[in-house]
Amino acid sequence: MIILAIETSCDETAAAVVKTQKSVIKPLSSVVSSQIPLHRKTRGVVPEVAARAHIRKINAVVKKALTDARIGLKSIDYLAVTNGPGLITSLLIGTEYVKALSLAINKKIIPTNHMSGHLYSAFLQNPQLKLPSINLIVSGGHTYIVLLASKNKIKIIGQTIDDAAGEAFDKVARMLELPYPGGPEISKAALHGKRDYDFPRPMQYTKDYNFSFAGLKTAVLYKIRDEKLKMSDPQVVADLAFSFQNAAVDVLVAKTIRAAKQYKAKSITLSGGVAANKKLRKDLGDAAKKEKLKLYVPDFKLCTDNALMIANAAAIKLQGGFKPVNYTKVKVNPGLEI
Template structure:
């Protein structure tokens, strides 16, 4: 089965062609970071307009790169949520229109399920069941995954997600946009002068709270000499606090479930300090760890194509109505067995 995947949930336009037997055939991504940089964050209206301009050319490019004419495509997968309403509508409208014109099925894909399954594009891919840590700008989730769609939420952020805390802290320190990546880069120049709290690790449970960390960072900055070295030191302390908090919670999740596989995905999973800390954890726990390649940590069409392909193989599809879900709990998804 040849599947066209379309991702337009926020500020990246992603398109990919995936084959159920041959694997990923092509994928292209256009990032809007440069455009939104002037505003210090994503402007939803501008994001939607840019998706309109970039999506169809990327679809044509992906088909050409995969040597796959449109008549060969068997199904279309598109991100229906969560995300920005306008951005989601662009992808959903194009996907449903192409599916109608080509007379093939289309399936709505949950954005976070796409991230969760991104490691399935790697070799080796993780075997089910496993514990998944999804860390992005909008979500911090610990999930027990028994099958595609069979998700049990073990813990979640009660306020700011990890990526959101990175971005907000970067903005408070005047680091710029995209904040999380720039803060992590600055942290490499930092010295271990400060030690920030590890929120909610002194009590049982698997939920997260990162809102207080950005306040702690701001107070530390205001009380410092506000030199560039102070800024780097604070960035390092903040990053270390996030990494150790995630590590403590993942250790608890592995022990609680008795599972020996940890999947880490989402935009923040590209952070090298977090990757290193979680890798050391799994080595100490005699467990396996799986990350998507760096290019698949951010939003992309490949993960949507893969996730959609599995659901299309299970005969799931949407009708002609164009439906998007800016808010869409992961637990609402229908479970299905992982198909070969």
């Protein structure tokens, strides 16, 4: 089976092709056209600007994905597309494009959840990782701990009650006057941090597996205000980034490990844009090792948005018995839960 997947849920226009043979999912191509330079001016994504950029780029991105995979449209068995969650105007470009393509080549569609794309990206290079697994998904708009008892049985056991982890990184980066996107800038600045302000670790010891990052973000704001800290001093920026990152990572690691113990997980996965954070990868890996568990993390380029993760999730959905649908049945849902 050959699946062509398209992802336009936020600010990356992406297309990828995978080939499936029984349980093996083989990537044939993955093309991502990022809009980061476009959104740098506004230090965040303006939905209308993102949607217009998707329109301009989608055709070329799909053509390149097909060329890189050395296939033509005739070889495709199914189309896959992200139908939520995400920005409605961005989602509509990808879904309407795929619907038109479906009609033109007479192939059915696998509507795919963006967050399941992130989740299963950790399985791409390790499809046989042992279940049950506890999976931490940390991205720009979401923070989930999910339990996978079997490959297609996703159960949310914890999530953020306010800001997502990536959102907190981005908002703190703004306070530190760092460029967009903030997450990678915080981790770069944190490398030079010397002083730890010991910010709060919200909800670290609550019995549930939920997170809260709003208070931590406010603690950074108050520290800047109360100590009249100036962002013109690179050491101040480095110390604040270092202290914020330490607090955020501590909470994420502590809750994930506790969930893994409670649910007797045989492995742990980490995915989503914030999974690109080196400190989180290291600390969670070390903590997992102490519990004799292995942590699986996707390659860096698979952490942030891409269509290979969507093709992979669609293939897993198909393997789980999902019946691809007619284009009339594809509906966009910006608020879709995993």
